[in-house]
Amino acid sequence: MSGKIVKAIKISTPNFLIVGGGIIGLSSALELARRGASVTVLERGACGSESSWAGGGILSPLLPWNYPAAVTNLTQLSCQIYAEWAGHIAGISGLDPEYRRSGMLVLPEFDSGRAMNWGRSHQARIELVQKRDRLPEVVGDGEALWLPDVAQVRNPRLIKALRLTLERMGVRILEHVEVAGIVAGGGRLVRLDTSVGPFEADQYVVAAGAWSKKLLGEQGVQVDIKPIRGQMLLYRAQPGLLRHIVLQNGFYLIPRDDGHILAGSTLEDAGFDKSTSEEVRSGLHANAISLLPQLAQAELVKHWAGLRPGSPGNIPVIACHPKIENLYLNSGHFRYGVTMAPASARILANRIFRREQPFDVSPYHWPEIKKH
Numbered sequence: 001m002s003g004k005i006v007k008a009i010k011i012s013t014p015n016f017l018i019v020g021g022g023i024i025g026l027s028s029a030l031e032l033a034r035r036g037a038s039v040t041v042l043e044r045g046a047c048g049s050e051s052s053w054a055g056g057g058i059l060s061p062l063l064p065w066n067y068p069a070a071v072t073n074l075t076q077l078s079c080q081i082y083a084e085w086a087g088h089i090a091g092i093s094g095l096d097p098e099y100r101r102s103g104m105l106v107l108p109e110f111d112s113g114r115a116m117n118w119g120r121s122h123q124a125r126i127e128l129v130q131k132r133d134r135l136p137e138v139v140g141d142g143e144a145l146w147l148p149d150v151a152q153v154r155n156p157r158l159i160k161a162l163r164l165t166l167e168r169m170g171v172r173i174l175e176h177v178e179v180a181g182i183v184a185g186g187g188r189l190v191r192l193d194t195s196v197g198p199f200e201a202d203q204y205v206v207a208a209g210a211w212s213k214k215l216l217g218e219q220g221v222q223v224d225i226k227p228i229r230g231q232m233l234l235y236r237a238q239p240g241l242l243r244h245i246v247l248q249n250g251f252y253l254i255p256r257d258d259g260h261i262l263a264g265s266t267l268e269d270a271g272f273d274k275s276t277s278e279e280v281r282s283g284l285h286a287n288a289i290s291l292l293p294q295l296a297q298a299e300l301v302k303h304w305a306g307l308r309p310g311s312p313g314n315i316p317v318i319a320c321h322p323k324i325e326n327l328y329l330n331s332g333h334f335r336y337g338v339t340m341a342p343a344s345a346r347i348l349a350n351r352i353f354r355r356e357q358p359f360d361v362s363p364y365h366w367p368e369i370k371k372h
């Protein structure tokens with residue numbers, strides 16, 4: 001040793017730093033790692049413990065015919081690739097995310113003409129059926145819309161499987177690391193300041209859900225993402241009591257393999273407050289037993305709230321910052337982030353690696369301040 005002081009050489013600067021370990025951050029990490037990138041995920045708590053845990057896991061918009069093309073394109077691409085995507089994750093992790101094509105029955109009121117037209121023009125099977133033929137266990141008679149291809153995942157299990165898959169693929173996941181600020185200079189992001197010190201990378205992806213705008217600070221003033229609270233109930237019932245997802249006037253029941261049934265949900269503009277209320281609990285419970293009276297005897301095991309990353313028109317931002325060339329945002333998936341995750345990750349990676357996109361992705365641009 002010569003005694004000369006040598007400056008530390010960084011052997012492996014991660015190519016990508018992703019902020020947020022929800023379904024969007026983790027699926028972005030998977031897509032980037034699959035394309036050969038080196039990826040680190042920074043998560044302030046435990047991965048998937050926010051909205052991605054709180055959600056229901058229905059893989060479809062609730063009434064898909066009521067949404068613009070920007071939502072349809074993203075959700076339909078996801079639905080096309082979900083089975084293979086979930087299978088890949090299950091294969092590597094050895095954990096079953098319970099991807100199931102359980103079908104969804106929509107009870108009145110609905111515009112059947114509009115729904116059937118939409119189904120025909122989007123190659124989505126929608127049938128007008130008698131409710132009693134399809135789901136006799138649910139109260140009421142008359143016509144219903146049957147969407148046989150609607151699937152679901154058990155989102156907490158999907159997150160667990162996804163996290164393990166990423167670790168096995170060599171993605172670094174750092175939990176309990178909070179990003180406190182982003183530092184930009186010369187048209188580039190230069191570092192993230194975190195609770196355990198600074199982090200640097202070549203490229204940065206913010207996927208911090210309802211907190212994305214807060215985290216971006218002055219770099220995100222134009223971004224319109226805000227928390228929208230949703231409360232949910234969970235029952236423990238007999239397996240097979242309810243066979244399909246059922247939806248009426250925005251209220252739904254989702255059956256899981258082991259007999260658990262989720263009942264949700266609310267849409268509340270309450271800021272970053274995740275508390276639950278007794279009033280909502282009894283409202284959701286009343287709705288649940290009016291559809292499926294046997295739930296009155298089932299154990300109500302849990303009541304929770306999560307914060308969706310709300311966005312205008314339910315259209316996320318999947319784009320590069322207009323002035324910071326290495327800062328990307330994948331956020332604002334609002335009511336359908338679990339559904340949109342694999343397609344959003346693909347769109348993001350296509351943008352980053354300048355690959356052809358499967359459809360018009362201009363609606364997911366990073367909004368700029370309008371000049372007068």
Ligand SMILES: Cc1cc2nc3c(=O)[nH]c(=O)nc-3n(C[C@H](O)[C@H](O)[C@H](O)COP(=O)(O)OP(=O)(O)OC[C@H]3O[C@@H](n4cnc5c(N)ncnc54)[C@H](O)[C@@H]3O)c2cc1C
Pocket residue numbers: 019020021022023024025042043044045046047048049050051052053054055056057058059060177178179180207208209210211212215229230231232264265266305306307308309331332333334335336337338339340
């Ligand atoms: C009640 C309810 C029902 C839902 N039902 C469905 C459904 O049936 N189907 C569907 O497709 N979608 C559903 N959703 C929506 C879906 O859950 C969300 O769109 C999706 O989870 C958003 O994922 P995300 O990764 O962007 O956000 P999140 O899961 O909230 O993840 C963001 C992560 O970023 C982390 N983070 C934030 N700030 C920082 C920071 N400064 N530093 C480090 N980490 C940070 C957070 O801790 C969090 O883990 C539902 C949501 C709710 C609440």
